Amino acid sequence: MARADTLARARTLDRPELAYLLRFPTADGMRDLELTWAELARDTEWVTARLREHGLAAGQRALLTASGFEGFWGHAVIGALRALKVPYGIAEAMGWDHRRTAVFHRELTPHAVIGLSAETLGGLAGAADIGEMFRSTPLVLARPAAVPLLRGVGVTAFVISAVGPALALECPERSGAHVNAAEWRFGERDGQLTVAAGEGRTSPLPETPLGITGRVVVGRCGCGSDNPRVLLAEAN
Amino acid sequence: MVGDRDTADRYFEPQVETMPRQELRARQEKQLLELVEYAYANSAFYRELWDEHGAHPRDIQSIEDFRARIPFITKDMIRAYRSRTGDPFAGLLCVPVEELTSVSSSSGTTGDPEFFAEIWQDAPPLVTAQVRDLWELGLRPGDRVLSPPGTFRNFMDAGFQALGAVVIEVDTWMGNMPEVVEALRTYRPAYLQMMYPQMVELEHLAEKTDLREAFSSLKGASCAGQPLSRKMRERIRDDWGIDVYEYTSAADTGTAWECREHDGFHLWEDTVFAECVEVDEHGWHDVPESDVGELVATDLDNRAAPLIRYRSEDLVRLSRDTCGCGRTHARMWVAGRSGDETVVQGRSVVLRDVWQAVEDQPETVAGVFQIVRDRREVDELRLRVGYDPHLTGDVDALAGRLSEAVRERTGVKPVLDMRTEEDLLKTMTSVAKFPRVVKT
Numbered sequence: 001m002a003r004a005d006t007l008a009r010a011r012t013l014d015r016p017e018l019a020y021l022l023r024f025p026t027a028d029g030m031r032d033l034e035l036t037w038a039e040l041a042r043d044t045e046w047v048t049a050r051l052r053e054h055g056l057a058a059g060q061r062a063l064l065t066a067s068g069f070e071g072f073w074g075h076a077v078i079g080a081l082r083a084l085k086v087p088y089g090i091a092e093a094m095g096w097d098h099r100r101t102a103v104f105h106r107e108l109t110p111h112a113v114i115g116l117s118a119e120t121l122g123g124l125a126g127a128a129d130i131g132e133m134f135r136s137t138p139l140v141l142a143r144p145a146a147v148p149l150l151r152g153v154g155v156t157a158f159v160i161s162a163v164g165p166a167l168a169l170e171c172p173e174r175s176g177a178h179v180n181a182a183e184w185r186f187g188e189r190d191g192q193l194t195v196a197a198g199e200g201r202t203s204p205l206p207e208t209p210l211g212i213t214g215r216v217v218v219g220r221c222g223c224g225s226d227n228p229r230v231l232l233a234e235a236n
Numbered sequence: 237m238v239g240d241r242d243t244a245d246r247y248f249e250p251q252v253e254t255m256p257r258q259e260l261r262a263r264q265e266k267q268l269l270e271l272v273e274y275a276y277a278n279s280a281f282y283r284e285l286w287d288e289h290g291a292h293p294r295d296i297q298s299i300e301d302f303r304a305r306i307p308f309i310t311k312d313m314i315r316a317y318r319s320r321t322g323d324p325f326a327g328l329l330c331v332p333v334e335e336l337t338s339v340s341s342s343s344g345t346t347g348d349p350e351f352f353a354e355i356w357q358d359a360p361p362l363v364t365a366q367v368r369d370l371w372e373l374g375l376r377p378g379d380r381v382l383s384p385p386g387t388f389r390n391f392m393d394a395g396f397q398a399l400g401a402v403v404i405e406v407d408t409w410m411g412n413m414p415e416v417v418e419a420l421r422t423y424r425p426a427y428l429q430m431m432y433p434q435m436v437e438l439e440h441l442a443e444k445t446d447l448r449e450a451f452s453s454l455k456g457a458s459c460a461g462q463p464l465s466r467k468m469r470e471r472i473r474d475d476w477g478i479d480v481y482e483y484t485s486a487a488d489t490g491t492a493w494e495c496r497e498h499d500g501f502h503l504w505e506d507t508v509f510a511e512c513v514e515v516d517e518h519g520w521h522d523v524p525e526s527d528v529g530e531l532v533a534t535d536l537d538n539r540a541a542p543l544i545r546y547r548s549e550d551l552v553r554l555s556r557d558t559c560g561c562g563r564t565h566a567r568m569w570v571a572g573r574s575g576d577e578t579v580v581q582g583r584s585v586v587l588r589d590v591w592q593a594v595e596d597q598p599e600t601v602a603g604v605f606q607i608v609r610d611r612r613e614v615d616e617l618r619l620r621v622g623y624d625p626h627l628t629g630d631v632d633a634l635a636g637r638l639s640e641a642v643r644e645r646t647g648v649k650p651v652l653d654m655r656t657e658e659d660l661l662k663t664m665t666s667v668a669k670f671p672r673v674v675k676t
């Protein structure tokens with residue numbers, strides 16, 4: 001097997017611990033942060049548990065819409081889907097690619113649509129009834145700006161969002177998007193979210209205002225998790 | 237300096253990349269015979285088609301048998317099967333859907349996209365087959381790369397990371413070139429993947445930005461989705477100092493890249509069995525190596541949904557001579573797509589001639605244009621051309637000059653629809669392709 005041999009050879013290389021240098025917007029401009037393979041593995045495990053809570057399981061299919069620069073969380077989501085044995089289709093999150101989202105949605109009948117954007121919905125709206133299209137999809141994990149659009153047409157949408165360097169994912173309780181407290185410390189200042197890296201992260205990140213309007217809810221969630229939840233203004 | 241780097245460990249898998257042709261052929265023969273058995277046993281599409289043609293795996297014992305007995309397939313046949321059966325994979329799938337890792341698709345710029353079923357471990361198939369090409373370009377562990385513009389055929393990151401490269405997350409899609417230039421200066425990446433519209437956008441920045449300095453950390457950049465014109469290529473290489481590697485589709489079985497010799501696109505023949513043929517109503521024959529024919533491809537490394545004797549509609553010249561780089565795998569040169577030719581009142585007009593006329597005007601030097609037609613034979617040559625508004629004083633005067641230049645090259649006076657480049661590029665509905673021939 002040709003590709004398998006190529007990858008076997010690649011595994012003999014002296015590869016760095018580092019997988020990504022991710023960049024995210026803060027209140028004071030873009031900032032970057034290193035992301036190691038060990039951290040990606042932990043992020044993947046965390047996302048796997050979140051998707052499992054939503055009932056995602058073998059025998060189902062998913063559709064992921066994402067952009068080329070979103071690999072740092074795309075990696076964790078794809079890793080989770082693989083762990084759950086859920087094959088996924090993939091399309092761009094950019095508005096002009098809405099046709100592929102529509103075709104994947106029609107042909108693969110995905111159990112979960114992950115990363116749906118307001119731009120994709122805008123593109124789809126010309127040719128389809130968004131409500132009719134997604135009401136029958138058991139799990140819709142949408143980006144914050146897409147959530148009100150979907151809920152407005154009767155789709156039970158859950159939030160998925162990069163919040164700074166972290167991924168926030170709403171649980172079935174739909175009462176805010178959980179962030180992984182083992183990795184990140186979220187806070188709020190003047191109605192804006194802040195983030196700091198947890199002790200286990202390789203790359204230090206002091207408390208950083210993100211310029212995202214929202215609140216942090218601590219205390220146990222109805223789902224049983226003690227992980228804090230962020231309530232993003234844009235999603236409400 | 238362009239192309240200046242250590243060449244001592246040029247091959248990623250030397251044994252495979254420089255394998256004598258005879259061995260390569262023996263390997264392909266073995267792979268083909270296994271493939272025929274496998275596809276017949278597992279794919280409803282192939283079983284039905286081959287039964288109709290009386291082609292049975294037991295009769296196929298050599299490459300010659302394979303070529304003599306296994307029928308070609310076309311995009312239309314796949315579409316027809318799909319609409320007849322409702323199977324999104326058109327009967328090509330050889331495993332249950334649950335065993336797939338992912339499904340990517342073609343761009344769907346002309347009709348519904350076709351699905352590509354994928355099974356993989358460390359990295360998706362398309363980018364995995366690019367690892368050798370990236371190594372040849374000079375990518376090494378610890379190097380940095382900018383994230384690619386889209387997720388078109390799955391995330392590419394895992395392929396770069398397999399080589400030990402670190403991915404810097406930057407939005408490299410259209411409209412973000414100032415940020416890309418800033419990222420180049422900050423992170424000094426070794427590699428960047430670009431598409432045609434990004435090149436056009438960079439061209440606009442060139443006046444006020446020292447691109448040569450910004451690009452100076454690159455070992456190379458790739459460009460796909462559109463053949464670069466000679467002028468654009470010279471600009472990128474000579475003015476910006478980028479060693480640019482074009483690549484193209486290997487008939488949907490993978491990609492074919494230029495090596496550092498920049499003399500044709502290498503196919504990886506342990507992943508694809510390539511034929512260059514001419515098909516007519518009487519049958520088909522091989523074209524001589526110096527002639528242009530249609531690329532017909534067979535997947536040799538795809539257990540999910542292999543394409544077998546797939547007519548790509550790509551018109552190529554194919555050479556199996558050893559390349560200057562020492563690799564023995566075939567190279568191809570792309571002459572165009574079958575069907576790209578437009579017949580205007582009986583007169584044949586080819587893309588290349590239109591392109592040349594467009595590029596010869598300073599305001600349209602980026603070569604952003606489309607032929608608008610609803611069928612191959614038309615009464616008038618309708619051209620939509622993108623101009624750079626900063627360089628254009630009088631659009632009518634430009635149109636007059638352009639019209640005359642097109643007439644000189646093609647013998648046909650065009651009907652022009654002048655747009656700004658930006659307007660025209662915005663109509664793209666794929667990160668993979670700026671279509672040169674459109675219906676509306």
Ligand SMILES: [Zn+2]
Nearest residue numbers: 171173221223
């Ligand atoms: Zn919860």
Ligand SMILES: [Zn+2]
Nearest residue numbers: 495497559561
């Ligand atoms: Zn070569």
